Amino acid sequence: MNIPTEMAGHPKVSPPPSRGREQGYMRKKVIEQSVLFISVLKWLFLASCIGILVGLSTTVFLSALEGAIGFASGYKYYFLLLPAAFILSTALIKYLAPEAKGHGTEKVIEAIHKRSGKINPLVVPIKLVATVITIASGGSAGKEGPCAQIGAGISSFFADLFRFDDRDRKKLVICGISAGFSTVFGTPIAGAIFGVEVLFVGGLLYEVLLPSFVAGIVGYQVSSAMGVTYFSEPLYFIPNFTSVYFIRVCLSGVFFGICSLLLIETLHLIEWFAKKIAWHELKKAFWGGAVLVILALVFSPRYLGLGLDTIKTSLEGGDVPAGAFLLKMLFTSITLGFGGSGGIVTPIFFVGTTAGNAFGSIFGLSRDIFAAIGMVSLLAGAANTGIVQKGR
Known part of the structure; x- marks a missing residue:
């Protein structure tokens, strides 16, 4: 007596797909891959x-x-x-x-x-x-x-x-x-x-x-x-990574996070203040520039322009005023709030390196190491770009 396959406990085997269906499937895959290749x-x-x-x-x-x-x-x-x-x-x-x-x-x-x-x-x-x-x-x-x-x-x-x-x-x-x-x-x-x-x-x-x-x-x-040259500062240090050092880095991260927030809020505050002044924009631009001139004469011209020399000094562990990062925040906020044109990333580097330099000085740590940490931390915190810092 012949027992059906299903009743004998064996799964039903589907018939192989027809040759036409196989060719249609392969043609579809070739078309998809070709479209993808052409798009790339x-x-x-x-x-x-x-x-x-x-x-x-x-x-x-x-x-x-x-x-x-x-x-x-x-x-x-x-x-x-x-x-x-x-x-x-x-x-x-x-x-x-x-x-x-x-x-x-x-x-x-x-x-x-x-x-x-x-x-x-x-x-x-x-x-x-x-x-x-x-x-x-x-x-x-x-x-x-x-x-x-x-x-x-x-x-x-x-x-x-x-x-x-x-x-x-x-x-x-x-x-x-x-x-x-x-x-x-x-x-x-x-x-x-x-x-x-x-x-x-x-x-x-x-x-x-x-x-x-x-x-x-x-x-x-x-x-x-075309001959463009780039600012670069080789870092010749290898930190001795220990549990204590890890805690110090974490604490510096908190400090740099506060600095990032302070920079953002200073930019917003000065921008808000500039908008509240009921003057013509050209008049506001004049007085914004005049205030920067006064600040540069009172403190130092080092906070004007790109500030690459100060960034370099900080990364080398040199002497930088402890409040340099705060003054750079003020100078940059006035520049961008009162008619100046330019970006924010280089000032972020300035603030980050000088803040790290100050952190190292205050707590007796390596100023060059924490200047470098501060630079990438400020950029990650102020520009919302955490991934790219791992690739720099």
């Missing part, structure tokens, strides 16, 4: 184009800035031009490209989230000129935000020129931001991650991560080939 090639090409354009543009900006700083620093009281510089910077931005106002990064983030990355093309030349005027005359600001804004503006113009849709424009602009950060930092991988990470608090847009890497690397190679 497309974005590698577009990211390379953006990297070249942004690399060339930021090279022009960085070269102009270096030349202007070199010329101005030949005069002892160059910073007396701050009121006039702030008036000129404010007028350029107010009447020609209002989107260029601020330290750059926040306007780019706003454009990404609210306008799919659409940016006024005039932002690029206006931001470039206004930032050079501000920093060369002694304004306490950085060059990273403007480079990101320049990269975003060029990418947006590129997207409009070739009629990309909103989704692709947004991706291109993110690539431009990453290329801008990479060319100004001189760190293509960390700069690219920073450009993606700074747009989203605690997150990354992974679909554009590879194009951002490519744009960042290409932009860095272009700027390096």
Whole structure:
């Protein structure tokens, strides 16, 4: 007697799929993989184009800035031009490209989230000129935000020129931001991650991560080939890691977190105060510059401009005033709140290194080590970019 397979306890075996179904499935997979491959090639090409354009543009900006700083620093009281510089910077931005106002990064983030990355093309030349005027005359600001804004503006113009849709424009602009950060930092991988990470608090847009890497690397190679040199300070120390040392690092993290909060709140407070003053913007710019001149004469011109010499001294464990980080917060907040144009990352480095130097001095620890820890901690805390600090 023949017993059915199911009744005998054996599972029912499905018949093999037909040859036609197998071919259809394979054809579908080949099409999917081909589309994916073409998409990858497309974005590698577009990211390379953006990297070249942004690399060339930021090279022009960085070269102009270096030349202007070199010329101005030949005069002892160059910073007396701050009121006039702030008036000129404010007028350029107010009447020609209002989107260029601020330290750059926040306007780019706003454009990404609210306008799919659409940016006024005039932002690029206006931001470039206004930032050079501000920093060369002694304004306490950085060059990273403007480079990101320049990269975003060029990418947006590129997207409009070739009629990309909103989704692709947004991706291109993110690539431009990453290329801008990479060319100004001189760190293509960390700069690219920073450009993606700074747009989203605690997150990354992974679909554009590879194009951002490519744009960042290409932009860095272009700027390096064009003769751009980068600030670097080798660190020649290896800390003896013990449980006590770990506790000290944790305590310093709390201190640097407080410094990050204090920097952010100082920026917001001065900005709020500037808005509350019922004066014309050009008048506010004049008095903002005048206040900086007075502060520089009372304290020291070391808190003006980029402050790279003080950053270098701090990282070498040299002597830096204990309150240097507090004064830099004030100088930077006045600069950005009263008409100056520039970024915030270099001032963050200044605040971080000098705060770390002060922490080491107060507690009898290695000032160079904690200056380095302070630099990355302040950037992570003030810019909401914790991941990129592990890659620097």
